[in-house]
Each structure stands twice: as C-alpha cells, then as structure tokens.
Amino acid sequence: MNNADLRKAGLKVTLPRLKVLEIFEKNPSQHLSAEDIYKALLGAHSDVGLATVYRVLTQFEAAGLISRHNFIGGQSVYELCAEEHHDHIICVKCNAVEEFTDAMIEKRQEEVAKTMGYEIVDHALNIYGICQTCRK
Amino acid sequence: MNNADLRKAGLKVTLPRLKVLEIFEKNPSQHLSAEDIYKALLGAHSDVGLATVYRVLTQFEAAGLISRHNFIGGQSVYELCAEEHHDHIICVKCNAVEEFTDAMIEKRQEEVAKTMGYEIVDHALNIYGICQTCRK
DNA sequence: CTAGTTGCAAATCATTTGCACTTGC
DNA sequence: GCAAGTGCAAATGATTTGCAACTAG
Numbered sequence: 096m097n098n099a100d101l102r103k104a105g106l107k108v109t110l111p112r113l114k115v116l117e118i119f120e121k122n123p124s125q126h127l128s129a130e131d132i133y134k135a136l137l138g139a140h141s142d143v144g145l146a147t148v149y150r151v152l153t154q155f156e157a158a159g160l161i162s163r164h165n166f167i168g169g170q171s172v173y174e175l176c177a178e179e180h181h182d183h184i185i186c187v188k189c190n191a192v193e194e195f196t197d198a199m200i201e202k203r204q205e206e207v208a209k210t211m212g213y214e215i216v217d218h219a220l221n222i223y224g225i226c227q228t229c230r231k
Numbered sequence: 232m233n234n235a236d237l238r239k240a241g242l243k244v245t246l247p248r249l250k251v252l253e254i255f256e257k258n259p260s261q262h263l264s265a266e267d268i269y270k271a272l273l274g275a276h277s278d279v280g281l282a283t284v285y286r287v288l289t290q291f292e293a294a295g296l297i298s299r300h301n302f303i304g305g306q307s308v309y310e311l312c313a314e315e316h317h318d319h320i321i322c323v324k325c326n327a328v329e330e331f332t333d334a335m336i337e338k339r340q341e342e343v344a345k346t347m348g349y350e351i352v353d354h355a356l357n358i359y360g361i362c363q364t365c366r367k
Numbered sequence: 368c369t370a371g372t373t374g375c376a377a378a379t380c381a382t383t384t385g386c387a388c389t390t391g392c
Numbered sequence: 393g394c395a396a397g398t399g400c401a402a403a404t405g406a407t408t409t410g411c412a413a414c415t416a417g
Contacts, residue, residue: 107371107416129407144374149407165301170406184344187352195343203336204358208320211331213360216323220356222340224349243391243396265382280399285382287397305407306381373414383404390397 104158111143115151119161119175126164126172126183126192166192166221182220188229240294247279251287255297255311262300262308262319262328302328302357318356324365 097116098108106112118135119127127135129148136143152173155161161173166185172192180201181194200220208215233252234244242248254271255263263271265284272279288309291297297309302321308328316337317330336356344351 109372109416111373142374146375146408147373150372153408165303167301184347184349186349193347195347197339197343200336200339200343203333204356207331207333208358208360211320211329212363213320213322213358214366215358215360217360218356218358220340220354222344222349222351222354224344224351224353227348230350245391245397247398278399282383282400283398289383369415369417371414371416373412375411375413377408377410379408380406381404382406383402385402386400388398388400391395392393 100158100160104154104160106154106158110141111147112151112155114139114141114143115148115155116160119173123175124194126166126174128170128172130170132173164219164221167223180218182222184222184224186226186229187223188225191226193226236294236296240290240296242290242294246277247283248287248291250275250277250279251284251291252296255309259311260330262302262310264306264308266306268309300355300357303359316354318358320358320360322362322365323359324361327362329362 097113100116101108101112114136115132118132118139122135129145129152132152133143133145133148136148152161152163156163156173160176162176164172164174164183166172166183167187168190179196181196182200184193184195185191204218205215233249236252237244237248250272251268254268254275258271265281265288268288269279269281269284272284288297288299292299292309296312298312299307299309300319301307302319303323304326315332317332318336320329320331321327340354341351
C-alpha cells in the first residue's frame with residue numbers, strides 16, 4: 096500500500112523512503128522533525144543520511160503524503176496527512192502538540208477568504224498556550 | 232512618544248532603536264523581515280549592523296512593541312503591534328500579506344483552548360491562498 | 368541500461384554570539 | 393563613569409546542494 100502511494104507520486108520505491116514512512120506510521124499523532132526521523136532511523140539500524148531525510152520529506156510533502164508545520168522554535172515538523180484537516184494547539188512550556196478541529200472555524204475561514212478574493216490553498220491555525228500539567 | 236515606549240520597556244533610547252521604529256512607522260501595514268529593515272536603514276544612510284537589527288527586533292518583540300510571524304518561507308517577519316489582534320491571509324504567489332479579524336473565530340478559539348485545558352498565550356491563524364490579481 | 372536516488376561533505380541562509388569599542392543617562 | 397548598547401566577524405543550527413557512487417524498473 097505504501098508502495099502504491101509512492102509510485103502514484105512518481106517516486107521510486109526505495110528503502111529510505113519506505114523506512115521514513117514506517118517511522119511515521121510507528122509514531123501516529125506525533126509531530127516529527129527531520130532530526131527526529133534521522134535519529135529514529137539510526138536507532139533502527141537503518142543507515143539513511145540526514146540529507147536524504149530532508150529530500151524525502153520535501154518530496155512527500157509535495158506528493159501530499161505528509162504535511163509540514165512551522166511552529167515557533169527553529170525546526171519544521173511533519174506528520175502524515177490525515178483524511179481531514181485539523182489545527183494545532185502547542186504548549187509553549189513543554190512543546191506538546193495536540194490537534195483539534197472546529198467546523199465553525201473552518202467555515203468562517205472559507206467565508207473570509209472568499210470575501211477577500213482569495214482561493215484557499217492551505218491554512219494553519221496554531222494556538223500557543225500552557226497546558227494543564229505545565230500550569231501546576 | 233517613541234522615547235517613552237522604549238523607556239517603559241527598560242530600553243535606552245538609542246539611535247538604532249529609534250531608526251528601526253521609524254522604519255516600521257514609515258511602512259504601515261507591512262510585514263518586514265530583518266533583512267528588509269536592514270536594507271531600508273542602509274538606504275536611509277543610517278548605518279546599523281544587521282546583528283543590531285536582530286537584537287532590536289528581539290527586544291521589541293519581548294517588550295510587546297512588535298509581533299513576529301513565521302509564515303512559510305525562510306525568514307520571520309515583524310509588524311508594529313496593533314491595538315487588537317488580527318490574523319493573516321498570505322498569497323502564495325506574490326507573498327502579499329493582508330490582515331483580517333473575525334470575532335467568531337476568536338471566540339471559538341478561546342472555547343477550544345479552555346475545553347482542552349490550555350491557557351492561551353498567543354495564537355496565529357494563517358490562510359495561504361492565491362489572491363485575485365495572481366489568479367488572472 | 369539509465370534515470371532517479373543516495374550519502375557524504377561542503378555550501379547556504381537566517382539568526383545568534385563573543386568581544387572590543389561606543390554611547391546614553 | 394559605567395552599564396547598556398553597538399558593529400563586526402566568527403559561530404551556530406537548520407536545511408540545501410554538488411557530485412560520484414548506487415539501484416530500481
């Protein structure tokens with residue numbers, strides 16, 4: 096099934112690409128940086144260069160397999176594309192990331208974009224806050 | 232008045248800081264990168280180092296005078312803090328940035344955060360799209 | 368076979384930092 | 393005068409790229 100996804104994207108089915116997909120599938124609902132993935136691969140005794148990880152991530156994003164987020168703080172993080180769009184709430188203390196969806200917010204965004212004459216390509220709503228555990 | 236703002240933030244009133252504020256005031260409703268500001272200063276024959284621009288921007292952000300945004304694409308951009316919060320819609324073709332506010336979206340965000348046990352620190356809603364002129 | 372991929376090392380880009388010098392208060 | 397601020401150049405961290413070796417189809 097992964098093989099098919101890759102081919103559909105016009106990408107050869109290679110070991111590094113499969114390994115990266117595997118990492119994402121083993122860590123569902125996580126937001127991984129290129130570095131995270133690189134380390135996970137090393138830990139799994141899969142020798143993939145960091146440069147390759149970056150290349151693969153870029154290709155996967157272009158293919159719509161994963162999505163990239165630029166939260167505050169240096170590096171980008173990636174996650175497997177879910178069926179439906181969702182937004183993020185990030186704890187500024189512990190960097191935990193949780194997801195949520197809100198139909199009303201989605202609808203309003205569409206309306207705003209239309210009113211302003213834009214054709215939506217993507218959208219990102221990030222709430223930065225302090226989570227329950229960090230507030231204790 | 233700028234002088235007062237700076238002093239209130241515990242910052243000495245220095246030439247570079249005033250110059251940077253000036254740039255922001257001369258370019259209202261713009262979203263400037265550190266590089267943009269640096270170039271603008273050079274153009275105005277004000278010799279301020281790029282490192283200083285970065286330092287000043289960081290301090291201004293900490294002081295709440297300006298806000299920083301991480302849109303897609305390399306560098307961060309800054310703008311003078313408006314009285315009220317607003318969100319952004321960015322054209323992925325021409326990089327134009329427009330602002331908007333939507334009370335309903337704001338309210339829903341508060342509710343979502345509360346439900347999930349977060350105390351909001353900040354939030355950013357970015358819609359990426361193609362603007363009217365770029366679609367022609 | 369051969370175009371697409373990879374790994375490595377070197378390059379790039381945005382941003383930060385160390386340090387000797389300068390300037391506001 | 394002295395702590396705070398500055399400029400420059402060198403350091404950093406994330407990501408990209410050149411290139412020769414490799415591999416999937």
